[in-house]
Amino acid sequence: MQNSFTEENYLKIIHNLSGREDLEVSTNALAESTATRAASVTDMLRKLADKGLIHYKKYQGVRLTEQGQKVALKVIRKHRLWEVFLVEKLGFGWDEVHDIAEELEHIPSDRLVERLDAFLDHPQFDPHGDPIPDAKGNMPVPDYMKLSDIAMGNKALMMGVLEHTTPFLQHLDRSGLTLGCEIEIKEVNEFDKSALIQINNQRTLFISQEVSKNVLVQRL
Amino acid sequence: MQNSFTEENYLKIIHNLSGREDLEVSTNALAESTATRAASVTDMLRKLADKGLIHYKKYQGVRLTEQGQKVALKVIRKHRLWEVFLVEKLGFGWDEVHDIAEELEHIPSDRLVERLDAFLDHPQFDPHGDPIPDAKGNMPVPDYMKLSDIAMGNKALMMGVLEHTTPFLQHLDRSGLTLGCEIEIKEVNEFDKSALIQINNQRTLFISQEVSKNVLVQRL
DNA sequence: AAAAAAATTTAGGCTAGTCTAAAAATGTAT
DNA sequence: ATACATTTTTAGACTAGCCTAAATTTTTTT
Structure with a gap:
């Protein structure tokens, strides 16, 4: 079963908000980050929970499941690889690539990602210094x-x-x-x-x- | 006003089906090409007509307006440029790139397209020999x-x-x-x-x- | 030219993802 | 510990894009 553009975005944002310590993420924080209303977030959380992508108990905030973590890291991997491509190959500035990568990150082909990764010589970091997860979802955690x-x-x-x-x-x-x-x-x-x-x-x-x-x- | 993924697809397909002579395209032909039902096509045609992208009179088939033609050619330009990228830079076979390009063609950034075009050295043809429209929407019409x-x-x-x-x-x-x-x-x-x-x-x-x-x- | 066939449109409904308004649960402060 | 404030969820509704079934228009055949 495929995840939609929107579902992938929620997972990515939950990952980013829960940080390294895997904190619970609140409905309101998600509403803010997704630029939607809390009620819409609640709907989506029920859906993601039904699909086994997040741990969710009403009023208690959410955390990614193993499964959800995997999906989120895949999206983040794609986002950061495309950013490297845009800067290194197409000559964009590091200040111009975020929004475009936001679209490209949802293109769904594993073979595409792996070939892109090879084309870019398996970069470890994106143009903003963020680490790029590998194909298995391992991401180095530099302690800057x-x-x-x-x-x-x-x-x-x-x-x-x-x-x-x-x-x-x-x-x-x-x-x-x-x-x-x-x-x-x-x-x-x-x-x-x-x-x-x-x-x-x-x-x-x-x-x-x-x-x-x-x-x-x-x-x- | 932006056109949706789906709208862009309809315009592209109308362009492809109306061929060189700009023939009227039938509802059924579109249903076939979009893998939807005729009733759904009718809905979309009314919408595209309201936006001024097609000429549409009930039961008479459709043609692109000037405006619609421009959008269609832009999508086709993007599709074919991405195909060149996938084959020339990422090493895909010409038989593997259609579906991926089908997704990439809807990424909405003019600057991206123009930089990609330059990166690829302004190719005239895609890996299947189809001509690539230029930034202004001019497409050579080889008479093979x-x-x-x-x-x-x-x-x-x-x-x-x-x-x-x-x-x-x-x-x-x-x-x-x-x-x-x-x-x-x-x-x-x-x-x-x-x-x-x-x-x-x-x-x-x-x-x-x-x-x-x-x-x-x-x-x- | 009337009847039959084919193509197209209308009517009414469904799902995903969003919204507002109101209700319920949780957290905070006296 | 009770009242107030905040957060979250529920209820009901909307749009885009799709569906099926039925009605209508066009085309073809006799």
Whole structure:
């Protein structure tokens, strides 16, 4: 039995919201993320539960079943592989690919995904630094820190982002913050947590906590 | 206003069925091609007519409007470009790509199509020899002949096929009939129009009229 | 030209996925 | 612990796209 476009989206979003600790996801959170109303979410949750894709008890929130996890990871794999394709092969910017990949991720052919993966040389990470699950659904879980958690005086490598919207990514572009750059924390302002940083030992700039909370780094 | 997946399919099929001469397409023909019932087709035709995409008078069949033609050609352009991608870049066989392209053709981003086109070096024909409309909707109309219309003793180059099903294309593969090959008609049997042909001045084989009617050639 | 056959449309209904409004359950605060 | 607020579910309804059965129009045959 095939899952619909919409079902796949719910599973993907449940996966993303439940995070690494596999927390229960609330109906309201799903309504927010799917841009629908809570009542619609409830309908869909009953359906997904009937199909054995989620654990669901009324009023208690949801978690993915083994089965549901598998489907979600497959969708995420496809999304991230297509993003690599769009950036590496078609020359899109990392700020332009999310919406297109959102469509491509639902194209249903295993052979297509595997050939795409090979064509791209089995990439491990997408253009935003997110890990790509392998064909069996194994996904490495890199333990990056938020830039906002790095103390003054330390250096770190930029490894990813937590926010995938076009405006945020374009802001990073304009600031010279790209994956792999080296960041040194020169100063942190106590009152608003804004920071003065230096990039690749060259230019320095101020960034707000809004930004530093959404940048993932590896401490050096 | 966006057109749905289903609407795009109807427009594409109307285009394909109305052929070069822009003939009226019947409700029944559409029901057959869309694998739905005539009553469902009628519903959709009213909808497409309301949107100004087809000319439709009850009981009289349909034709695309200027507008509808534009949408149809855009879908066809996308379908054929994705087929080129699947064969040239991902290494699929020409017999495997139709169904996948059937999905990809509805991904809605103009920038995606144009970048894909550039990535593929602006191909003129898809892997089955069908011409690819350009971004403005202009499609070259090569005037190929059916292999079945070539007289005994003549030679021709294989340029395309009229049938895109997997079994037919696999049969051509097994027979050694690939795009660009040279075919000489050695004999034609009067009673069943089956023929003895020679490919690239090498092996000879018998083909039925079923086959020769679905192979497009250019006379030499 | 009337009758029979074929094609098409209408009428009424179904499912997926959405909605609003109202009811019920849960959580929070006195 | 009881009342208030929030969250979630139920009830009933809508649209897109499909269906079957019946009615209507067009085409073909006699």
